[in-house]
Every structure is written in C-alpha cells, then in structure tokens.
Amino acid sequence: MASYTNYVMAQSLEEAYALNQKKSAVIVAGNMWLRMCGLRRQTAIDLSKLGLDAIEETQDAFIVGSMTSLRALETHEALNRETGGAFREALAPIVGTQFRRTATVGGSVYARFGFSDVSALLLALDAQVELYKRGVVPLEEYQRETWDRDILTHVRIPKGRRAGIASVRLSKTDFPVLVCAASTDGETLRLVMGARPARAMVVADGLRLTADLQDWEALAGSVPLGTNLRASEAYRRKIAPVLMQRAVQACLGGNEDDH
Numbered sequence: 273m274a275s276y277t278n279y280v281m282a283q284s285l286e287e288a289y290a291l292n293q294k295k296s297a298v299i300v301a302g303n304m305w306l307r308m309c310g311l312r313r314q315t316a317i318d319l320s321k322l323g324l325d326a327i328e329e330t331q332d333a334f335i336v337g338s339m340t341s342l343r344a345l346e347t348h349e350a351l352n353r354e355t356g357g358a359f360r361e362a363l364a365p366i367v368g369t370q371f372r373r374t375a376t377v378g379g380s381v382y383a384r385f386g387f388s389d390v391s392a393l394l395l396a397l398d399a400q401v402e403l404y405k406r407g408v409v410p411l412e413e414y415q416r417e418t419w420d421r422d423i424l425t426h427v428r429i430p431k432g433r434r435a436g437i438a439s440v441r442l443s444k445t446d447f448p449v450l451v452c453a454a455s456t457d458g459e460t461l462r463l464v465m466g467a468r469p470a471r472a473m474v475v476a477d478g479l480r481l482t483a484d485l486q487d488w489e490a491l492a493g494s495v496p497l498g499t500n501l502r503a504s505e506a507y508r509r510k511i512a513p514v515l516m517q518r519a520v521q522a523c524l525g526g527n528e529d530d531h
C-alpha cells in the first residue's frame with residue numbers, strides 16, 4: 273500500500289510541476305500501479321481537476337489527455353474506427369473493466385513498463401507525447417529515456433494508420449509474455465515488439481506491403497529478446513514470428529490465422 277503525508281489536488285499544471293520537482297513528491301494518476309508499490313512519499317499530486325481526461329479529435333490527430341482512462345480509449349468510437357478497432361483489441365486483456373476505468377494513459381506511458389500493451393500500440397501508431405515543460409516529443413524517443421520530473425499532459429495519436437495487435441499471456445488478464453503491434457498507412461508497415469521483456473521498441477518501419485511481407489522468422493531473429501519469470505528468451509523467439517504475422521493480419525483486416 274502506498275502512503276502519502278500530504279495529498280494535493282493541483283489547481284494548475286504550474287503548481288503540479290513546481291511541487292513535483294521535489295523528490296519527496298509523486299504524481300498520482302489512476303494510482304493502480306503506485307498503490308501496489310508500497311511507496312511512501314511526502315506529497316501526492318493529483319491531476320484530476322486539470323481537465324486532462326478528454327479525447328479531442330482534430331483534423332489530423334486524436335489528442336488524449338493524460339488522465340484519460342484506458343477504458344475511455346478502449347471504447348472511443350472514432351479512435352477505433354480510425355485504427356480498425358486496435359484500441360478495443362489491445363486494451364481488453366488488461367486486468368478487467370473496472371481496473372481499466374481507473375488506470376490512465378498518462379500513468380501507462382510515463383511508467384514505460386516493459387509489459388505495456390498500451391505503449392506497444394501507441395508506438396506502432398507513431399504517437400507523440402506532450403510534456404508540460406519540454407513540449408512535444410516522439411513517443412519513440414520518450415520510451416527510450418529515463419524517468420524525469422516533467423508532467424505528461426497529452427498523448428497525440430496521428431490519424432491515417434490502421435493497427436493490429438497480438439499478444440501471448442500465460443493466463444487471461446496476466447501481464448503479456450510478448451506483444452506485437454503493427455500499423456499501416458496503406459503502403460508501408462511499422463512493427464513494434466513489447467514485453468521482450470524490456471520496453472517496447474520499433475523493430476521495423478517502412479516495410480512495403482507488397483514486397484516485404486514474408487520472412488517473419490528472419491525479422492524476429494533480429495529483435496533483442498530476453499528471459500524473465502514469465503518466459504525464456506528461447507520461448508519468446510519461437511512465438512515472435514507468429515505474433516508478428518497475427519498483428520499484421522489484424523492490421524490489414526485479414527481473417528484469423530490458423531496457428
């Protein structure tokens with residue numbers, strides 16, 4: 273159980289940012305991860321009153337506030353229409369509906385969990401993050417960085433890509449053993465592997481739909497994979513090409529494969 277001496281409902285991003293510069297403070301979003309960590313901090317900073325829980329659609333992107341719940345992403349009609357239902361598919365396996373009503377996109381992206389289905393899909397869609405002080409940064413870059421004390425305010429998901437995702441779990445609702453997310457702009461493919469078990473990374477980009485879609489074994493062979501308590505590197509290597517193929521089929525709107 274986490275414990276905090278002071279609980280501050282931030283009234284502005286500037287206030288939240290200023291408070292968060294102290295190492296004794298922590299941003300609290302859905303609190304689903306934090307509360308499991310047994311963390312003790314002087315000050316918890318709650319962002320709930322800052323209007324960061326909306327999904328705005330513009331001409332060329334969806335702008336998702338960091339306090340938006342995973343459930344809101346999963347059930348957002350326009351976002352799912354644009355991406356071929358990818359958010360519905362990607363988020364449904366995460367724990368349970370009530371959990372996803374509370375866990376946020378900001379908490380997921382900031383934490384850069386290796387096992388994150390959320391980050392894998394957002395990376396495949398070439399999302400960007402908006403940070404209060406630093407401004408807009410490609411998620412691909414943010415994902416490689418270490419945790420800092422800036423505040424993630426929004427995730428920007430560009431329009432124009434369909435996506436698909438495939439994962440293996442030892443049991444339903446468990447963390448994934450391996451995740452593959454694919455997206456296409458209609459001409460080329462982008463592939464991401466997550467739960468390697470390290471953080472999700474882009475493993476291929478610009479693959480031509482017509483010419484480059486055959487040797488999943490070779491491509492999977494070049495992905496850095498490892499071992500953790502859920503699975504060995506050898507097991508991950510075995511299932512990686514199958515997940516790649518499934519994610520690509522899902523993103524191209526194909527039928528279930530026969531693996």
Ligand SMILES: Cc1cc2nc3c(=O)[nH]c(=O)nc-3n(C[C@H](O)[C@H](O)[C@H](O)COP(=O)(O)OP(=O)(O)OC[C@H]3O[C@@H](n4cnc5c(N)ncnc54)[C@H](O)[C@@H]3O)c2cc1C
Binds near residue numbers: 366
């Ligand atoms: C039991 C369990 C199972 C899970 N299984 C999966 C799974 O299978 N797949 C998956 O993808 N995810 C999974 N998750 C992760 C989950 O989806 C969320 O990512 C996680 O709970 C964090 O979101 P939160 O809103 O609860 O963040 P919190 O727990 O509140 O915060 C997490 C971290 O992010 C920081 N933070 C939060 N918001 C911001 C912000 N706006 N700016 C800066 N820092 C911020 C916090 O300070 C903290 O360090 C699981 C989590 C749990 C607890």
